[in-house]
Amino acid sequence: MKKSYLWIIGVIVVVVLGALGLHALSSQKSKTSTITVGSMGSDYAIWQHIAKSEDAKKLGLKIKVKQVTDGVALNKATAEGNIDVNAFQSWTYYLAFNKQSKVGKLAALGTTYMEPMGIYSKKYKKVSEIPDGATIAVANNPSQQARGLILLKKAGLIKLKKNFSSALGSINDIKSNPKKLKFKQIDDTTGPRVLHTVDAVLISNTVALEGHLHVLTDSIYHENVDQSTKDNINILATAKKNKNNAAYKKLVTLYHKKNIQNYIKDKYYGTKVNVAKPLSYLEK
Structure with a gap:
């Protein structure tokens, strides 16, 4: 009987150890x-x-x-x-x-x-310096254009319609444009190249880096992390x-x-x- 008990215990130990090994x-x-x-x-x-x-x-x-x-x-x-x-x-x-x-x-x-989007300008150092009738280059890509317009709104340059879409909103959804700004739609990858031909350009950070621009130091205004962004x-x-x-x-x-x-x-x-x-x- 004693040998039988020892044999049963041995089997149990082997099974338990095997299970633990499989779990490990x-x-x-x-x-x-x-x-x-x-x-x-x-x-x-x-x-x-x-x-x-x-x-x-x-x-x-x-x-x-x-x-x-x-x-x-x-x-x-x-x-x-x-x-x-x-x-x-x-x-x-x-x-x-x-x-x-x-x-x-x-x-x-x-x-x-x-990656903050920025407003860049070779002519002005502050957003407040942008004059009436200035030409602003914005992306023709819907999502990038909408993002740029939200940034212009945050900068105090325009006002947007209440139901403005952050994904599909466009220049047609501008509610108020007190400076009578003109908008030039461009391929969003060409921002740095048109910088000398307009008063200001909205440029995404990826494109800015490719054009050797640093959004935190070279832009005159840029996005910050908050609920608006x-x-x-x-x-x-x-x-x-x-x-x-x-x-x-x-x-x-x-x-x-x-x-x-x-x-x-x-x-x-x-x-x-x-x-x-x-x-x-x-x-x-």
């Missing part, structure tokens, strides 16, 4: 599962750096970065689960995709940064079904790590303004 292997596997991050442009370069960082290793994250040059295609791939998380879009872009998407919905994981804050997004994935949420924490932020600040001259806000800030 499962936990280890989940910790090291590769997360595919889809991105483009400067975000792609940033996430390549993040993927190789010590901070990623400390959080137990293995990241593969995939470059996709079409935003709609990247969002579709994410919604369908072919890309785990994407890093490239603003809150406005995200909302517009979810409204129109027929392949699936996305969920925001957290905020990353905002919340739609321009960039986010990390995933498929809706993965919104509570703990590993994916760690990417938000990872992005805001001090070492990562120091790298981004040095590489992009402080023009990618870190925004560590809860999603509730965007949803107000």
Whole structure:
């Protein structure tokens, strides 16, 4: 009987240890599962750096970065689960995709940064110096034009209609133009090149950097992070079904790590303004 009991206990011990071993292997596997991050442009370069960082290793994250040059295609791939998380879009872009998407919905994981749009001028050093009848160059791209007009409103140069759309609003939605400003619509990538031909130009930060302009020092007025610019804050997004994935949420924490932020600040001259806000800030 004693030998039988000992044999049974031995079997139980083996089974328990085996189960614990399988659990450990499962936990280890989940910790090291590769997360595919889809991105483009400067975000792609940033996430390549993040993927190789010590901070990623400390959080137990293995990241593969995939470059996709079409935003709609990247969002579709994410919604369908072919890309785990994407890093490239603003809150406005995200909302517009979810409204129109027929392949699936996305969920925001957290905020990353905002690149301020600026008003640039070679003729004037302050917005208040812009004279009556001045010509302002604005993007012919709908979303960029709307964003630029909101900035002109914030600068006190124009007033917009009450129902102005931050995604599709245009110069036709200007309610009041006391200085009788003239608007020249341009390809938004040509802003720095037309700077000498008009009184002022609205230029996105990506284009400004390519034209060797620094929004925080070279513009005469620029966006700040507040409720009026919340739609321009960039986010990390995933498929809706993965919104509570703990590993994916760690990417938000990872992005805001001090070492990562120091790298981004040095590489992009402080023009990618870190925004560590809860999603509730965007949803107000």
